[in-house]
Amino acid sequence: MTSTNLFKFIFLVSILVDTNCTSADDVNGTIVEIETGKIRGRISKSENGNDYYSFQEIPYAAKPTGENRFQLPKSPEPWSDILNATEGTKICYQFEPQLSSTVMSEDCLYLNVYTPQKPGSDNLLPVLFWIHGGGLQSGSSTLYGPKYFMDHGVVVVTINYRLGAFGFVGTDDGVIPPNLGLKDQLFAMQWVNRNIKAFSGNPEQVIIAGESAGSISVGYHLTGPWVDDKQIFHGAIMQSGSALADELKLENTTDAAFKMALAIDPTFSSQDTKELLKFLQSANATDIVNSGVSNGVALEKNGGLISEDAYPAYLKQSYKKVPVLIGFNSEEYLFFYRENETVLKQLDETPSKLIGTMINMSQENRTVAGNLLKQLYTNNTSFEENVGGYIRYGSDHMFITATCKQVELASPDVPHYFYQLSYKGEIAGNMTNTNTLPPGVGNVAHGEDLCYMWDLGSNSDLSQFPEQDGVMLHNIVKLWTNFVKYFDPTPEPVGNITWLPSEPSTLRYLNLNTTFEMLEHPRQYQQVKEVLETYMELPYRVFN
Ligand SMILES: *[C@@H]1O[C@H](CO)[C@@H](O)[C@H](O)[C@H]1NC(C)=O
Ligand SMILES: *[C@@H]1O[C@H](CO)[C@@H](O)[C@H](O)[C@H]1NC(C)=O
Ligand SMILES: *[C@@H]1O[C@H](CO)[C@@H](O)[C@H](O)[C@H]1NC(C)=O
Ligand SMILES: *[C@@H]1O[C@H](CO)[C@@H](O)[C@H](O)[C@H]1NC(C)=O
Ligand SMILES: *[C@@H]1O[C@H](CO)[C@@H](O)[C@H](O)[C@H]1NC(C)=O
Ligand SMILES: *[C@@H]1O[C@H](CO)[C@@H](O)[C@H](O)[C@H]1NC(C)=O
Ligand SMILES: *[C@@H]1O[C@H](CO)[C@@H](O)[C@H](O)[C@H]1NC(C)=O
Ligand SMILES: *[C@@H]1O[C@H](CO)[C@@H](O)[C@H](O)[C@H]1NC(C)=O
Ligand SMILES: *[C@@H]1O[C@H](CO)[C@@H](O)[C@H](O)[C@H]1NC(C)=O
Ligand SMILES: *[C@@H]1O[C@H](CO)[C@@H](O)[C@H](O)[C@H]1NC(C)=O
Ligand SMILES: *[C@@H]1O[C@H](CO)[C@@H](O)[C@H](O)[C@H]1NC(C)=O
Numbered sequence: 412m413t414s415t416n417l418f419k420f421i422f423l424v425s426i427l428v429d430t431n432c433t434s435a436d437d438v439n440g441t442i443v444e445i446e447t448g449k450i451r452g453r454i455s456k457s458e459n460g461n462d463y464y465s466f467q468e469i470p471y472a473a474k475p476t477g478e479n480r481f482q483l484p485k486s487p488e489p490w491s492d493i494l495n496a497t498e499g500t501k502i503c504y505q506f507e508p509q510l511s512s513t514v515m516s517e518d519c520l521y522l523n524v525y526t527p528q529k530p531g532s533d534n535l536l537p538v539l540f541w542i543h544g545g546g547l548q549s550g551s552s553t554l555y556g557p558k559y560f561m562d563h564g565v566v567v568v569t570i571n572y573r574l575g576a577f578g579f580v581g582t583d584d585g586v587i588p589p590n591l592g593l594k595d596q597l598f599a600m601q602w603v604n605r606n607i608k609a610f611s612g613n614p615e616q617v618i619i620a621g622e623s624a625g626s627i628s629v630g631y632h633l634t635g636p637w638v639d640d641k642q643i644f645h646g647a648i649m650q651s652g653s654a655l656a657d658e659l660k661l662e663n664t665t666d667a668a669f670k671m672a673l674a675i676d677p678t679f680s681s682q683d684t685k686e687l688l689k690f691l692q693s694a695n696a697t698d699i700v701n702s703g704v705s706n707g708v709a710l711e712k713n714g715g716l717i718s719e720d721a722y723p724a725y726l727k728q729s730y731k732k733v734p735v736l737i738g739f740n741s742e743e744y745l746f747f748y749r750e751n752e753t754v755l756k757q758l759d760e761t762p763s764k765l766i767g768t769m770i771n772m773s774q775e776n777r778t779v780a781g782n783l784l785k786q787l788y789t790n791n792t793s794f795e796e797n798v799g800g801y802i803r804y805g806s807d808h809m810f811i812t813a814t815c816k817q818v819e820l821a822s823p824d825v826p827h828y829f830y831q832l833s834y835k836g837e838i839a840g841n842m843t844n845t846n847t848l849p850p851g852v853g854n855v856a857h858g859e860d861l862c863y864m865w866d867l868g869s870n871s872d873l874s875q876f877p878e879q880d881g882v883m884l885h886n887i888v889k890l891w892t893n894f895v896k897y898f899d900p901t902p903e904p905v906g907n908i909t910w911l912p913s914e915p916s917t918l919r920y921l922n923l924n925t926t927f928e929m930l931e932h933p934r935q936y937q938q939v940k941e942v943l944e945t946y947m948e949l950p951y952r953v954f955n
């Protein structure tokens with residue numbers, strides 16, 4: 412093409428396309444201007460072969476390195492060129508032996524936006540905002556491909572947030588603000604509020620969603636200080652995790668921060684938090700990750716983001732009153748279970764260990780209540796004889812009891828669409844460590860739900876799996892995106908079912924199996940609840 416012809420071509424294209432497009436570069440609508448500058452995305456194909464617009468690795472915060480390490484997220488510097496947002500590669504620093512340190516980076520506060528609507532359109536679509544799981548220790552936003560969602564008229568945002576010690580160790584005086592990972596998530600939500608219109612997303616309809624630690628994070632945002640704020644987000648999806656459980660909590664974050672310094676340098680002897688910050692800001696990132704000191708969500712002394720545990724907040728109805736889609740898989744603990752007779756023996760000898768340490772109960776009553784739970788789960792035998800009972804206890808204790816309590820407390824005020832995933836598909840691969848399932852346990856492990864909505868690579872080609880798996884995936888994506896669009900998963904039946912919201916006396920839920928069915932009274936929740944409520948004493952912090 413001669414330069415004259417090229418000029419004509421560009422001129423023609425730019426008048427044919429859209430007078431709003433100022434750049435001939437942007438024939439495909441893949442250049443978007445956000446508050447900090449222009450970015451270039453790319454066009455991808457949805458499952459049904461429709462175009463969608465993909466923008467990856469958009470910086471939503473400044474690099475949390477150097478002076479920004481262990482500090483609140485800050486706005487990124489603007490840029491003047493067009494930033495390529497065509498690839499997602501950044502993974503937050505984490506303890507993950509499979510990942511080399513060249514792949515992981517502390518410079519990881521990026522998000523991805525995927526939209527089936529041409530950016531700049533006036534037709535704004537609802538937004539699904541995804542917080543990944545991984546115990547707050549691992550995972551990454553770019554593992555979650557949006558291909559299956561893109562045929563359903565929603566914008567999808569997936570985010571990274573600081574993990575492990577970088578995101579979940581702090582000091583009570585705020586010199587190192589606690590819960591930085593959750594604050595990164597909030598910072599990203601606020602970024603969406605300000606910028607998502609440029610991607611044809613509707614900032615007035617943002618549904619935050621997550622699985623496992625991502626779900627627990629959503630739970631903390633539901634009880635954050637903005638419960639009465641109409642902005643930020645407008646609905647929630649919680650898959651396998653509730654903030655009402657003791658899961659992922661850290662009792663003494665200041666203690667953890669000083670212990671971390673000591674683990675890195677045994678001669679560190681200062682008691683001063685400013686010196687601690689200075690030391691940790693200059694420490695080797697690998698040493699921080701490898702320090703082995705525990706981390707997690709901490710209560711904040713100075714009226715910060717997490718000023719109260721979620722269970723008491725729910726008890727006094729202090730949570731954001733938005734519709735919630737929430738549920739669990741039929742045997743979550745299969746993902747964590749490892750055969751170990753010692754563990755079973757210890758529980759048989761000391762059933763008080765079945766009661767979590769964050770529950771206030773006298774030692775005497777721990778033994779009484781622990782014995783009742785043991786009888787319940789083992790059918791009056793022992794865990795050694797009834798491993799299935801141990802697995803069911805594990806699923807309930809880590810995830811399901813707290814989830815049921817949340818639905819029980821909140822469903823009178825705001826719709827809670829409650830589900831159990833009990834469909835076992837080949838598409839979910841092998842998530843368990845056991846050859847044969849003990850009798851009495853369900854068979855869908857923690858994490859399997861992800862395979863029915865995200866393109867995880869392993870499930871990109873549905874033709875490799877039984878047809879029924881694809882049917883299940885399409886039904887689940889339909890239910891989830893209906894909720895994002897209408898705050899109702901079944902404005903019309905899906906899989907022949909109308910999903911009714913739950914209610915406290917029956918905890919009505921949708922059982923997602925080969926056929927869909929509305930059921931009541933999940934698992935042994937009523938009996939577990941009776942035991943806990945009889946013996947636990949104020950102050951109430953957790954329910955699991
Ligand atoms: C526009 O999109 C088409 C198809 O996706 C692609 O072949 C072409 O290279 C794109 N053009 C630009 C300028 O990005
Ligand atoms: C950005 O992407 C464009 C188009 O693919 C390419 O020509 C350009 O070199 C890239 N810029 C950078 C800085 O990587
Ligand atoms: C936390 O740990 C620090 C240092 O070990 C200790 O001084 C402080 O009393 C602890 N705080 C609580 C609430 O236990
Ligand atoms: C950090 O420690 C690791 C492992 O000990 C080492 O390989 C790396 O070079 C160190 N990095 C820096 C910046 O010192
Ligand atoms: C079994 O559990 C005990 C007690 O928690 C632990 O000390 C031991 O290392 C475990 N054994 C194996 C093989 O994992
Ligand atoms: C636990 O309950 C007992 C008995 O009601 C009470 O005396 C005690 O203060 C409570 N523990 C805490 C940590 O508040
Ligand atoms: C519980 O044990 C009784 C006998 O002790 C037995 O009849 C019953 O089938 C058992 N229930 C389950 C669920 O295993
Ligand atoms: C276990 O035995 C106790 C005492 O006999 C009884 O009250 C309870 O119902 C039994 N539990 C189960 C699950 O069979
Ligand atoms: C699943 O993996 C576990 C552990 O690797 C193995 O023991 C089991 O046989 C596998 N199950 C299936 C159905 O492949
Ligand atoms: C799910 O369906 C399978 C196959 O029909 C069945 O074996 C299993 O018991 C069902 N589970 C639940 C909890 O509905
Ligand atoms: C819905 O009904 C159709 C026709 O009876 C049946 O083929 C299909 O399996 C049902 N779907 C579900 C999810 O129950």
Ligand SMILES: *[C@@H]1O[C@H](CO)[C@@H](O)[C@H](O)[C@H]1NC(C)=O
Nearest residue numbers: 772773774775776945946947
């Ligand atoms: C044990 O629980 C019972 C029933 O709630 C209560 O009456 C009793 O005071 C508790 N005992 C102790 C030592 O806390």
